[in-house]
Amino acid sequence: xxxxxxxxxxxxxxxxxxxxxxxxxxxxxxxxxxxxxxxxxxxxxxxxxxxxxxxxxxxxxxxxxxxxxxxxxxxxxxxxxxxxxxxxxxxxxxxxxxxxxxxxxxxxxxxxxxxxxxxxxxxxxxxxxxxxxxxxxxxxxxxxxxxxxxxxxxxxxxxxxxxxxxxxxxxxxxxxxxxxxxxxxxxxxxxxxxxxxxxxxxxxxxxxxxxxxxxxxxxxxxxxxxxxxxxxxxxxxxxxxxxxxxxxxxxxxxxxxxxxxxxxxxxxxxxxxxxxxxxxxxxxxxxxxxxxxxxxxxxxxxxxxxxxxxxxxxxxxxxxxxxxxxxxxxxxxxxxxxxxxxxxxxxxxxxxxx
Numbered sequence: 139x140x141x142x143x144x145x146x147x148x149x150x151x152x153x154x155x156x157x158x159x160x161x162x163x164x165x166x167x168x169x170x171x172x173x174x175x176x177x178x179x180x181x182x183x184x185x186x187x188x189x190x191x192x193x194x195x196x197x198x199x200x201x202x203x204x205x206x207x208x209x210x211x212x213x214x215x216x217x218x219x220x221x222x223x224x225x226x227x228x229x230x231x232x233x234x235x236x237x238x239x240x241x242x243x244x245x246x247x248x249x250x251x252x253x254x255x256x257x258x259x260x261x262x263x264x265x266x267x268x269x270x271x272x273x274x275x276x277x278x279x280x281x282x283x284x285x286x287x288x289x290x291x292x293x294x295x296x297x298x299x300x301x302x303x304x305x306x307x308x309x310x311x312x313x314x315x316x317x318x319x320x321x322x323x324x325x326x327x328x329x330x331x332x333x334x335x336x337x338x339x340x341x342x343x344x345x346x347x348x349x350x351x352x353x354x355x356x357x358x359x360x361x362x363x364x365x366x367x368x369x370x371x372x373x374x375x376x377x378x379x380x381x382x383x384x385x386x387x388x389x390x391x392x393x394x395x396x397x398x399x400x401x402x403x404x405x406x407x408x409x410x411x412x413x414x415x416x417x418x419x420x421x422x423x424x425x426x427x428x429x430x431x432x433x434x435x436x437x438x439x440x441x442x443x444x445x446x447x448x449x450x451x452x453x454x455x456x457x458x459x460x461x462x463x464x465x466x467x468x469x470x471x472x473x474x475x476x477x478x479x480x481x482x483x484x485x486x487x488x489x490x491x492x
Contacts, residue, residue: 262307291331
């Protein structure tokens with residue numbers, strides 16, 4: 139993989155994303171390297187026995203990757219130290235923090251339906267409160283990118299879909315910590331479903347504030363009408379970060395939504411194309427903010443979440459047609475935040491790729 143051509147070499151802070159076989163990363167004990175912020179692992183036989191102790195540096199994702207057992211290695215140019223705070227494991231440099239929190243949802247279904255507030259809502263609020271308290275404590279107040287993994291995201295308990303329960307809890311924490319006062323402070327994020335009974339949240343934060351990006355083709359998620367639940371989802375469509383002249387772009391989980399409506403129901407090829415149209419719109423907005431054409435579809439790297447295994451070949455065919463030359467793309471089976479959505483795509487750009 140070559141160095142992203144929009145990057146400027148610098149002795150200051152840089153964010154690096156490396157893709158490697160999980161076996162190679164584990165065998166080489168990559169975390170002995172002083173600049174590693176963390177290694178993101180996906181479910182496999184190889185990684186099933188990996189622990190999550192406070193200093194491990196492994197961010198375990200409760201989803202299975204399709205194809206080769208690849209992991210993500212996030213690093214920086216600064217020395218990194220491990221830490222933990224309550225339920226959070228993290229590693230931080232002078233300017234960046236990568237962390238993870240896992241909370242068990244103990245009364246998920248069954249006779250716990252009369253519990254108020256619902257357990258997923260409570261766990262979401264607790265997770266974000268812990269994250270915000272940690273970031274304030276270590277002086278990295280700006281939440282840059284978040285990955286949320288929810289149990290049975292489209293399921294319903296306590297009279298409300300799990301994703302909507304999660305949105306209530308997440309927004310409550312944002313309000314409690316005065317993080318909705320500025321829409322420009324709302325981070326890029328994704329939320330997909332898992333088959334576990336834990337809420338898992340991975341996050342990247344830092345000293346430097348990103349610029350929240352919206353998509354002119356879509357209503358901002360935090361302005362969705364009440365038909366989507368009592369609280370709107372709290373995320374921006376993307377975030378642009380000027381990090382020591384390194385222009386980092388985070389694009390949130392993006393799907394076949396225009397305005398606030400889902401398009402192309404039951405047509406995975408059309409949903410994939412619409413998702414890429416939306417990603418292109420966020421790229422255009424990032425380039426407008428940057429004042430230059432720094433980012434293109436083929437300078438990003440992608441995570442693609444797909445609902446049905448039978449759709450994978452169709453999605454891959456569309457993306458190979460739409461994005462050329464090919465770029466690093468991880469395909470991961472997961473449920474999507476709306477039951478009618480078949481695919482969701484997120485992207486990262488402007489990091490140094492090795």
